[in-house]
Amino acid sequence: MNLHDYLQSRRALVDRMLDATLPPANTPPAVIHEAMRYAVLGGGKRIRPIVAIAAAEACGADVEPLLVPISALELIHSYSLVHDDLPALDNDDLRRGRKTTHVVFGEAMGILTGDALLTEAFAWLAKPIAGVDAQRQVRAISEVATAIDSTGMIGGQVADIVAERSQWRAGVPAPASDGGGDGGAPLPDDRDALIRELHFIHRNKTGKLLTASVVLGGILAGGTEEQLAALRRYGDALGLAFQIVDDLLDIEESSAMLGKTAGKDVAQGKLTFPALLGAEAARAEVARLLDVAVENADMISGPVNTLTPIARYICERRS
Amino acid sequence: MNLHDYLQSRRALVDRMLDATLPPANTPPAVIHEAMRYAVLGGGKRIRPIVAIAAAEACGADVEPLLVPISALELIHSYSLVHDDLPALDNDDLRRGRKTTHVVFGEAMGILTGDALLTEAFAWLAKPIAGVDAQRQVRAISEVATAIDSTGMIGGQVADIVAERSQWRAGVPAPASDGGGDGGAPLPDDRDALIRELHFIHRNKTGKLLTASVVLGGILAGGTEEQLAALRRYGDALGLAFQIVDDLLDIEESSAMLGKTAGKDVAQGKLTFPALLGAEAARAEVARLLDVAVENADMISGPVNTLTPIARYICERRS
Numbered sequence: 001m002n003l004h005d006y007l008q009s010r011r012a013l014v015d016r017m018l019d020a021t022l023p024p025a026n027t028p029p030a031v032i033h034e035a036m037r038y039a040v041l042g043g044g045k046r047i048r049p050i051v052a053i054a055a056a057e058a059c060g061a062d063v064e065p066l067l068v069p070i071s072a073l074e075l076i077h078s079y080s081l082v083h084d085d086l087p088a089l090d091n092d093d094l095r096r097g098r099k100t101t102h103v104v105f106g107e108a109m110g111i112l113t114g115d116a117l118l119t120e121a122f123a124w125l126a127k128p129i130a131g132v133d134a135q136r137q138v139r140a141i142s143e144v145a146t147a148i149d150s151t152g153m154i155g156g157q158v159a160d161i162v163a164e165r166s167q168w169r170a171g172v173p174a175p176a177s178d179g180g181g182d183g184g185a186p187l188p189d190d191r192d193a194l195i196r197e198l199h200f201i202h203r204n205k206t207g208k209l210l211t212a213s214v215v216l217g218g219i220l221a222g223g224t225e226e227q228l229a230a231l232r233r234y235g236d237a238l239g240l241a242f243q244i245v246d247d248l249l250d251i252e253e254s255s256a257m258l259g260k261t262a263g264k265d266v267a268q269g270k271l272t273f274p275a276l277l278g279a280e281a282a283r284a285e286v287a288r289l290l291d292v293a294v295e296n297a298d299m300i301s302g303p304v305n306t307l308t309p310i311a312r313y314i315c316e317r318r319s
Numbered sequence: 320m321n322l323h324d325y326l327q328s329r330r331a332l333v334d335r336m337l338d339a340t341l342p343p344a345n346t347p348p349a350v351i352h353e354a355m356r357y358a359v360l361g362g363g364k365r366i367r368p369i370v371a372i373a374a375a376e377a378c379g380a381d382v383e384p385l386l387v388p389i390s391a392l393e394l395i396h397s398y399s400l401v402h403d404d405l406p407a408l409d410n411d412d413l414r415r416g417r418k419t420t421h422v423v424f425g426e427a428m429g430i431l432t433g434d435a436l437l438t439e440a441f442a443w444l445a446k447p448i449a450g451v452d453a454q455r456q457v458r459a460i461s462e463v464a465t466a467i468d469s470t471g472m473i474g475g476q477v478a479d480i481v482a483e484r485s486q487w488r489a490g491v492p493a494p495a496s497d498g499g500g501d502g503g504a505p506l507p508d509d510r511d512a513l514i515r516e517l518h519f520i521h522r523n524k525t526g527k528l529l530t531a532s533v534v535l536g537g538i539l540a541g542g543t544e545e546q547l548a549a550l551r552r553y554g555d556a557l558g559l560a561f562q563i564v565d566d567l568l569d570i571e572e573s574s575a576m577l578g579k580t581a582g583k584d585v586a587q588g589k590l591t592f593p594a595l596l597g598a599e600a601a602r603a604e605v606a607r608l609l610d611v612a613v614e615n616a617d618m619i620s621g622p623v624n625t626l627t628p629i630a631r632y633i634c635e636r637r638s
Contacts, residue, residue, distance in 0.1 A: 023469060023470060027469075027470060028470075028474070028478070028519070029474055029477045029478045029481060031477060031481060032469045032473065032474060032477045033469060036469060079434075083430055083431075083434060086430060088425075088426035088427045088429075088430060089427050089430065089431075106407075107407035108407045108408050108480055109477070110407075111402055111405060111407060111408065111430060112402075112408075112473055112476060112477055114434070115398075115402060115433070115434075115437065115473055116468060116469040116473045118434065118437060118438065119437065119464055119467055119468045119469070119473065120464075120468055120469065122441045122460065122464040123461065123464035123465050123468050125460075126457050126458075126460040126461035126464055127461065128457075133453070134452070134453035134454040134456070134457045135453040137453070137457050138445050138447075138453045138456050138457060138460075139445075141441065141444075141445040141457075141460060142442065142445035142446065145438055145439075145441040145442035145445055146442050148438055149435060149438045149439055149442050150342060150346075150351045150352060150355060150435040150438070150439065151342060151346060154351065154431055154434055154435045154438065155347070155348055155351060157431060158348045158350060158351045158428070158431055159347070159348045161427055162348060162350060200347070
């Protein structure tokens with residue numbers, strides 16, 4: 001099977017499981033179940049469940065019995081998008097070409113839908129799984145919970161907000177305070193400190209859930225400690241590479257489409273690796289991270305190994 | 320030990336564990352950890368952890384090793400308060416005489432603090448627990464997650480909002496739509512349907528987490544299936560009684576303080592059991608629920624049983 005077919009087929013597995021396992025839209029109270037389904041079933045690449053599936057398969061597992069806890073990763077990703085889009089946060093009206101959840105269902109339901117998706121994820125992670133011992137399951141739940149807590153994904157989002165509301169963007173005035181205490185002190189203005197801060201934000205905001213997804217697949221598949229350690233290094237490298245590629249594509253797409261040399265992120269004064277390091281050095285970093293990912297994927301010597309093609313795909317994608 | 324001393328000592332155990340286990344306020348990013356501690360450590364009766372402790376002790380357990388997962392119940396309760404207080408929901412500026420979390424830290428941090436507390440709760444529930452087998456631990460996590468999901472606590476909150484925004488309050492005009500789709504169709508106006516709806520809201524919004532707290536204590540303590548079933552009935556009765564007593568106190572306090580016969584809830588057009596059934600019948604229902612709770616508490620024949628005095632205390636409290 002080529003990678004395209006693999007991604008398609010695994011995405012279809014996840015989409016089917018999400019649709020079958022989310023409460024039906026008419027479950028009372030209906031509005032929250034409509035909103036949950038709207039937020040989750042509106043498309044998306046399903047990257048996190050797919051890397052979890054690839055990791056589980058690399059460790060030799062049949063993934064069919066693991067699809068419910070693996071699909072829970074997509075509930076978590078969806079919850080983070082629904083809450084990030086809220087007026088008090090990024091205030092986005094559109095996502096993937098559709099109205100965001102709070103625009104369709106109201107702000108109160110936006111908040112509660114995110115809460116419900118996060119909670120549902122843990123309910124799914126704690127459902128009985130055929131062939132997985134309970135100790136591994138508790139470890140899997142802990143792996144996911146700590147990846148997305150206040151020192152993980154939420155911490156990354158907080159650091160991002162604090163950074164945006166402070167003076168770290170040279171030449172871009174800080175937005176007016178919203179009256180709350182969540183603006184921060186000015187961030188350090190030397191370049192190394194900015195790079196460290198940017199690493200903190202990316203590692204936490206997007207990296208840790210991606211790593212936890214890969215590791216979750218390995219844990220549920222009964223992977224050895226060596227395999228789990230290799231999966232963790234693979235996930236860390238992939239998560240950072242994914243983010244840098246996003247930033248690079250933003251510059252290149254905007255340049256091509258708008259005839260400008262600076263992309264949307266740069267125009268908005270958003271700090272990115274290409275902005276800090278230059279595009280050339282950023283591309284070199286992606287190449288280095290791909291090597292790390294491939295090296296670790298090779299250490300998982302299972303019967304199937306799509307981890308390497310997935311890493312190449314993510315690092316070399318053009319959109 | 321009399322009940323007052325028991326409640327004081329168990330509350331102190333929980334307060335100490337919360338303070339010791341929440342990330343220190345200077346953990347980066349500091350603002351979210353300050354906000355989490357602000358939301359959780361500002362007082363509160365700690366009812367949910369205390370009933371969990373009482374249930375575990377009734378089943379014969381030493382609660383010391385169980386205090387982290389049991390304290391997670393308070394994180395969940397705190398998360399629900401932080402989100403309910405947000406401007407898009409109840410828009411409350413004060414709670415227990417202090418400014419609410421979003422007033423102090425801003426709306427964005429209010430949302431993220433609730434998210435962080437909910438996530439932290441599952442991280443705590445999934446930490447290794449000395450002497451508890453992993454299968455029981457998974458069951459405990461599942462018990463809590465399903466109690467607070469979109470068919471549990473969140474579902475109750477949604478139903479409450481839909482009810483408030485619809486026409487169920489005779490004589491009270493429905494508030495203007497906020498532009499979202501979360502207003503609902505008018506609710507049925509016959510009394511039996513209203514009573515069923517009110518049961519749905521209370522059972523879900525406050526009842527299920529209280530029941531799950533009691534059952535969690537029993538699960539972690541290694542209680543038998545018979546004990547767990549009795550604890551569930553005890554929790555269900557206690558949860559509903561707790562709510563009716565709250566509503567009765569609201570009427571009585573307001574009458575005494577304001578010289579009116581109708582309390583704040585009635586003045587606001589809020590539907591309550593006393594409003595629907597009359598105060599006399601509501602008091603009789605509390606007495607009946609107390610009997611159910613005591614009967615089931617008596618079935619847990621452990622060495623210590625404070626479940627009965629706790630039920631009496633909750634049903635007979637004057638504030």
